[in-house]
Amino acid sequence: MSSTAVAQPLNTTETTLKNGAILLHTHQKTAPRIAISFFVRGGNLMEPKAGLSDLIDQLLLKGTEKRSQEQISIELDGLTLELDTEARRDYAVLHAKLLEEDLETSFELISDIFYNTTYADMEREKQKLVGEIAMSLDSPKSRASDQFYRKVFENTPYGRVDSVVLESLEHMNSVSELKQYAQAVFAPKNLVVSCVGNIDQKQVIALVEKYFSKQGSGALKPDAELEKRLKELAFKADEKITFPRDDSSQAHIFRGWLVPHSRHEDYAAISMLNTILGAAGLSSRLFLELRDKQGLAYNVRSNYESFRYRGLFSLYIGTEPKNIEKCLKGFQDEIDKLINIPVSEKELSDAKRNLLGRRSIMLETAGRQAAFIGTSYLQGRSLAEIAAIPSQIQAVTTADVQRIAKTYLTGPSVVSIVAASQYLK
Amino acid sequence: MSILDIEIPYLPEKAQVKTYENGFTAVFVPKQSDVFNISTWVQTGSLNEDEKNNGVSHFLEHLMFKGTERFKPGEFDKAMESMGAVINAATWKDFTFYYITAPKGVSDRKQTGENFDLALDMHADMMLGSTIPDAEVGPQYDPYDPNYKGEKRERSVVIEEISMREDEPWTKVYNAVNHMMYNEGHPYQRDVIGTRAIIGSIPRESICEYYHRWYSPSHMTTIIVGDFEPEVLDKQIQKAFDFKKHNRAIDPHPEMQLSDALRKMPTEKRYAEVSGNYQTSFFLMGFHGPKASNLQDTIALDIISQILGEGRSSRLTQALLEKPATPAFNYVSSGQSTFKLGNVFFLQGNFNLPEGKKPQDVLKDLEKEVTRLLNDEPITQDEFQRALKKIKVDFAETSETASGIAEAVGEAVTVARDIGAYLDYPRVLREMTLDTVHKVARDYLALDKAYTAVLVPNGEPEASEGDDADE
Numbered sequence: 001m002s003s004t005a006v007a008q009p010l011n012t013t014e015t016t017l018k019n020g021a022i023l024l025h026t027h028q029k030t031a032p033r034i035a036i037s038f039f040v041r042g043g044n045l046m047e048p049k050a051g052l053s054d055l056i057d058q059l060l061l062k063g064t065e066k067r068s069q070e071q072i073s074i075e076l077d078g079l080t081l082e083l084d085t086e087a088r089r090d091y092a093v094l095h096a097k098l099l100e101e102d103l104e105t106s107f108e109l110i111s112d113i114f115y116n117t118t119y120a121d122m123e124r125e126k127q128k129l130v131g132e133i134a135m136s137l138d139s140p141k142s143r144a145s146d147q148f149y150r151k152v153f154e155n156t157p158y159g160r161v162d163s164v165v166l167e168s169l170e171h172m173n174s175v176s177e178l179k180q181y182a183q184a185v186f187a188p189k190n191l192v193v194s195c196v197g198n199i200d201q202k203q204v205i206a207l208v209e210k211y212f213s214k215q216g217s218g219a220l221k222p223d224a225e226l227e228k229r230l231k232e233l234a235f236k237a238d239e240k241i242t243f244p245r246d247d248s249s250q251a252h253i254f255r256g257w258l259v260p261h262s263r264h265e266d267y268a269a270i271s272m273l274n275t276i277l278g279a280a281g282l283s284s285r286l287f288l289e290l291r292d293k294q295g296l297a298y299n300v301r302s303n304y305e306s307f308r309y310r311g312l313f314s315l316y317i318g319t320e321p322k323n324i325e326k327c328l329k330g331f332q333d334e335i336d337k338l339i340n341i342p343v344s345e346k347e348l349s350d351a352k353r354n355l356l357g358r359r360s361i362m363l364e365t366a367g368r369q370a371a372f373i374g375t376s377y378l379q380g381r382s383l384a385e386i387a388a389i390p391s392q393i394q395a396v397t398t399a400d401v402q403r404i405a406k407t408y409l410t411g412p413s414v415v416s417i418v419a420a421s422q423y424l425k
Numbered sequence: 426m427s428i429l430d431i432e433i434p435y436l437p438e439k440a441q442v443k444t445y446e447n448g449f450t451a452v453f454v455p456k457q458s459d460v461f462n463i464s465t466w467v468q469t470g471s472l473n474e475d476e477k478n479n480g481v482s483h484f485l486e487h488l489m490f491k492g493t494e495r496f497k498p499g500e501f502d503k504a505m506e507s508m509g510a511v512i513n514a515a516t517w518k519d520f521t522f523y524y525i526t527a528p529k530g531v532s533d534r535k536q537t538g539e540n541f542d543l544a545l546d547m548h549a550d551m552m553l554g555s556t557i558p559d560a561e562v563g564p565q566y567d568p569y570d571p572n573y574k575g576e577k578r579e580r581s582v583v584i585e586e587i588s589m590r591e592d593e594p595w596t597k598v599y600n601a602v603n604h605m606m607y608n609e610g611h612p613y614q615r616d617v618i619g620t621r622a623i624i625g626s627i628p629r630e631s632i633c634e635y636y637h638r639w640y641s642p643s644h645m646t647t648i649i650v651g652d653f654e655p656e657v658l659d660k661q662i663q664k665a666f667d668f669k670k671h672n673r674a675i676d677p678h679p680e681m682q683l684s685d686a687l688r689k690m691p692t693e694k695r696y697a698e699v700s701g702n703y704q705t706s707f708f709l710m711g712f713h714g715p716k717a718s719n720l721q722d723t724i725a726l727d728i729i730s731q732i733l734g735e736g737r738s739s740r741l742t743q744a745l746l747e748k749p750a751t752p753a754f755n756y757v758s759s760g761q762s763t764f765k766l767g768n769v770f771f772l773q774g775n776f777n778l779p780e781g782k783k784p785q786d787v788l789k790d791l792e793k794e795v796t797r798l799l800n801d802e803p804i805t806q807d808e809f810q811r812a813l814k815k816i817k818v819d820f821a822e823t824s825e826t827a828s829g830i831a832e833a834v835g836e837a838v839t840v841a842r843d844i845g846a847y848l849d850y851p852r853v854l855r856e857m858t859l860d861t862v863h864k865v866a867r868d869y870l871a872l873d874k875a876y877t878a879v880l881v882p883n884g885e886p887e888a889s890e891g892d893d894a895d896e
Contacts, residue, residue, distance in 0.1 A: 030457075031825065032435065032818075032821045032822055032824070032825055033818070033821075033822070061737065062747075069747055070738070070743060070747070072737075073736070073737035073738035073742070073743070073747070074738040074807075074811075076736075076737055076738070077736040077737055077738040077739075077811050077815065078738075078807075078811050078814070080814050080815050080818045099818070124750065124751070124752075127751065127752075128746070128752060128755065131705065131752075131754075131755035131775075131776075131777055132755050132756065134704045134705050134755070134777070135704075135705045135707075135755045135756060135775045137704070138594055138703045138704055138705055138707075139592065139593060139594060140592045141592065141593075245702055246702060247701045247702045248592055248702075249587075249588035249589075249591040249592050250585065250588045250589055250591075250592055252592075280506050281502070281506045281511065281512065281513075282490065282502040282506065282512065282513075283499065283502040283503045283506045283507070288499065291582055292498075292499070292578075292579075292582075293578075294577065295563065295576075295577035295578050295579065295580070295581030295582050295585075296577075296581070296585070297582070297585050298582055298583070298585040298586035298589050299585075299589060318585065318588075318589050318592070319585065320585065320588065322571070349507075350503070350506070350507030351507075353507050353508055353509050354506050354507055354508075354509055355509075356509060357508060357509010357510060357527065357528045358509055358511060359509075360459055360460065360509065360528045361460055361509070361510075361511055361526050361527075361528065364458070364460055364825070364826045364827070365822075365825050365826060366825075
């Protein structure tokens, strides 16, 4: 096999600091700004109540003991410090991009935000979050996606999608509950800092140790019972969930199966199956068959998402509503082909180059590198394991892809459809 | 052939603009990187269209991927994606562009890497030699005929794209404003994607004719960003882009066919409401701006946009989202789209419509902020300096990726028709004064010339979910 795959070596080092925080440092000379992603474990997974981490995220830049919301906003914009906070299933993260001259000021500000946020405006921010979620669910595709994840991960923390958060927010009214989770989440021992840029490691270590020195509990980790529940989660039977939107022009269809997470031995093979079936771009099988040949859709694709303890493999198509059955059959036909006929050596090696090439394009900027390294680490991979992904991809065989299809795509699945009601009968 | 050496902001090496005798332009931007980008920008979009062929620029963009005399449909996609490239294209009012972003690949022999030659060859072949096969276009059909059982090919893909866009509230509200902003018959008034009826029926011959007419050397610019020697590339480009079958006359630009009456923009404010199954209300308010080639006014509006609605400390964010005890707004922002015949400055957002109130009542709070900026509380030095710094940093960051540079150059060359719109941006920004910004605000942002559309909930209750709460 030719070795054209670009395995962009990221010279990342891992250090456990005196305060217990972990620093993932990558020296990168050409980046115009320094990208630092502050990851904290927990996310939806560990929150005692659905939506708690989303609400903390919503309140994070809204005032500390010494800075008002407006002061924080003016300081951030003045520093051109881009802060982007998000609450996810396994973690929450604050992505910062900053100039070297602003490093110290920025660390002081972020530390203040982590440790001294008052959460005083809870009621107001709760209402704003409700409004933002309502706005998002006004898109039929978002609605289809929301009910899809909700069903797939039903009754687990991974299923805490917008509509679940919306319902939970009604019963959330204790600031102390919020503060308690925030305290656990932002403890230095729970912090993973991923830094990429033209900056010395020692300098970052000093800053993280100086500004994240608060005492607190250790790294958050789910108990054995929750971990087991997520790993063993399974659908009992095929399920179909629908939602009528009478003014929707298209039918938005998701279908998905539970699959292993990213540290599982099948990760690379599932990634290859995903690339071949529907994630390569314009040349994947679903695209060629359902879009190019049958003209059923503009947007059709597959997706493999891996969380810390579980993964989801899914297909999406936006189609003319009278073609719902045709599309579901089209999905099944493509799955059957993967199960019954091994992919060719050529198709597999093309898919390998596709995945690894797109990865090197994705990692072109410091910001995306910092996010990628941190996310992979939070999914439970060591740096050595992150570096080994390309060789794991290279090792996948055509038999592996077929085995993966048989193992994971023959059992029950969940289908979610949003369309005008007349098509949902 | 003319050669112009240029300095690309934030890149160490000089770039070159080459204009060949037939009018074709190539821009070579050397950048040390593991990734290269090849793109061709064509001066075609809804600007070139009329009521009969509306959507043809975008439909053609789809069909350009369907094979050439040398390569069968799908071969380009397969060849590029199996080298790890990201390929695609986009069509808007003034431009259509096609790009390949690819890893350069390992090669001891060549600076450009092993993937570059094939990518450039296939890209040029596609730009000039697309055959637009009948079988790929598909038979003409009536998209409103529920009984049509015939074959559906690319026409249907584009029709699904129209439907997909209709399902996005932001696109819907944008189209409503766009429709009001131009006089009847102005090419910008039409949706770039066209109508279902036209896409279902436009003959293949009309598409081919359009292709050979507009994909002429004087309407095209190819931009190459990556690790290479400009001298070597020059020969390669000349060989690849031969324009044998295309209109080779140095043509007038597409807007030359517009009558003076049509070019005039309406000047009175307009307002429209569209209802749907929404829980929240989406609005967009547009203002006519300067032509994209007017760099000073364009930059002044970029600064105003920062101050009004882009940062966390921006006036709209603070006044509408952060300060009120119970904010009606869920989201608000501002921005500017650049167009050859006149930019559009816009404010957009989403709100909950309180019982018994009209959307216009809610928007009064937003209008108050615009008035404040124009009259009562002009921009402060602090606001001005923050905006300048932010725009400078954002601009520097476009140089971080090969595709970022290519898009900035391509848009300047195709929309402003002047690479200076990109190259001079940092200097004009540096020389900007607060007085100029205020003057520009008064020139363009008068509320009696605002075009506003609101998507409003139609009052039907949301369907119940039939699903229990989590855990």
